[in-house]
Amino acid sequence: MLVHCLFGAKSSPSCASFALRKVADDNETHASPVTVLTVKRNFYVDNCLKSVKGVKEAIQLIKELSMLLKTGGFHLMKYLNNCREVLSAIDHEDLDPRVKTLYLDNLFVDLPVNRTLGVFWNTENDEFEIKVELKQRPATRRGILSMTSQVFDPLGMVQLQILPAKKLMQRLCQLNLGWYDKIPTDLESQWTKWLHELPKLEAISIPRWFHPFSELNTVELHCFCDDSAVGYGAVCYLRLVFRSAIHCSFVIGKSRVAPLKTVTIPRLELCAATIAVKLARLVRQELELTIDRTVFWTDSTSVLQYIMNTSCRFETFVANRLAIILDG
Numbered sequence: 001m002l003v004h005c006l007f008g009a010k011s012s013p014s015c016a017s018f019a020l021r022k023v024a025d026d027n028e029t030h031a032s033p034v035t036v037l038t039v040k041r042n043f044y045v046d047n048c049l050k051s052v053k054g055v056k057e058a059i060q061l062i063k064e065l066s067m068l069l070k071t072g073g074f075h076l077m078k079y080l081n082n083c084r085e086v087l088s089a090i091d092h093e094d095l096d097p098r099v100k101t102l103y104l105d106n107l108f109v110d111l112p113v114n115r116t117l118g119v120f121w122n123t124e125n126d127e128f129e130i131k132v133e134l135k136q137r138p139a140t141r142r143g144i145l146s147m148t149s150q151v152f153d154p155l156g157m158v159q160l161q162i163l164p165a166k167k168l169m170q171r172l173c174q175l176n177l178g179w180y181d182k183i184p185t186d187l188e189s190q191w192t193k194w195l196h197e198l199p200k201l202e203a204i205s206i207p208r209w210f211h212p213f214s215e216l217n218t219v220e221l222h223c224f225c226d227d228s229a230v231g232y233g234a235v236c237y238l239r240l241v242f243r244s245a246i247h248c249s250f251v252i253g254k255s256r257v258a259p260l261k262t263v264t265i266p267r268l269e270l271c272a273a274t275i276a277v278k279l280a281r282l283v284r285q286e287l288e289l290t291i292d293r294t295v296f297w298t299d300s301t302s303v304l305q306y307i308m309n310t311s312c313r314f315e316t317f318v319a320n321r322l323a324i325i326l327d328g
Contacts, residue, residue: 013045023072035064058086082123118152127205141172142179156253166257210249213242221294225272231257234276269300274321277328
């Protein structure tokens with residue numbers, strides 16, 4: 001069997017990833033380490049997302065990457081970049097269809113907004129944006145779940161705005177409403193208000209580029225966590241220092257609604273701290289920057305006392321989360 005043609009099978013994404021990695025392994029002596037590492041780390045199924053320091057590095061990487069994957073029968077195409085000089089160096093037939101129709105030397109024509117793994121990337125401003133394009137559904141439990149799920153936010157940029165909708169869904173579950181039952185009037189008014197304010201999210205934009213300096217003295221990861229009776233969460237920022245200049249960048253955020261079963265505020269604070277540790281571990285693993293120091297911030301003295309206490313034997317709930325925090 002020489003060809004894998006089972007489109008839609010659960011194994012297809014892993015087979016595609018295996019094929020790409022196999023090509024990189026078989027030809028690693030004929031390509032630069034950066035190119036081989038790009039194939040192994042920066043591909044998601046058939047999409048490659050990569051950031052480099054400058055124009056020359058980008059053009060060189062594109063050439064080497066195309067040559068490397070051609071040895072395995074893969075033809076890279078639909079290129080999109082935030083630099084017009086890089087786009088001009090790529091074969092016109094391999095560009096993204098929306099870029100092919102643009103005259104790249106015309107600086108008055110903006111580059112297109114591209115959907116990259118579900119996240120909207122404004123290539124002209126090099127920023128991540130939020131687009132609200134919801135398909136209307138009836139105000140039922142099923143309809144609310146459908147519309148809430150359409151707000152795709154993998155980086156956690158708008159978790160604060162999504163949390164009320166999650167809390168509303170939790171309330172509907174608590175009332176034991178059916179999937180097609182009409183929701184109560186008071187909850188429907190909350191839902192209508194949330195939908196009315198949702199388009200305001202399109203004013204939010206997050207710079208994609210973490211690293212504005214040519215060199216770095218210090219790279220710090222700062223993770224903030226907090227909770228309330230409604231929910232809890234954490235957010236991570238990079239603090240980059242070069243000489244006397246300091247730059248802070250949003251990295252990732254995550255939130256969860258408080259459980260239906262009553263949980264004390266100190267325990268929710270501990271849950272928030274656990275999320276912060278997990279996010280920090282994820283960021284350190286995925287970022288290609290060397291992080292010199294990680295700082296965790298919490299306003300809960302109870303969490304600090306939990307962490308510093310080495311003599312007491314805690315209940316399972318607390319002990320499990322402390323183990324994650326101390327291992328992180």
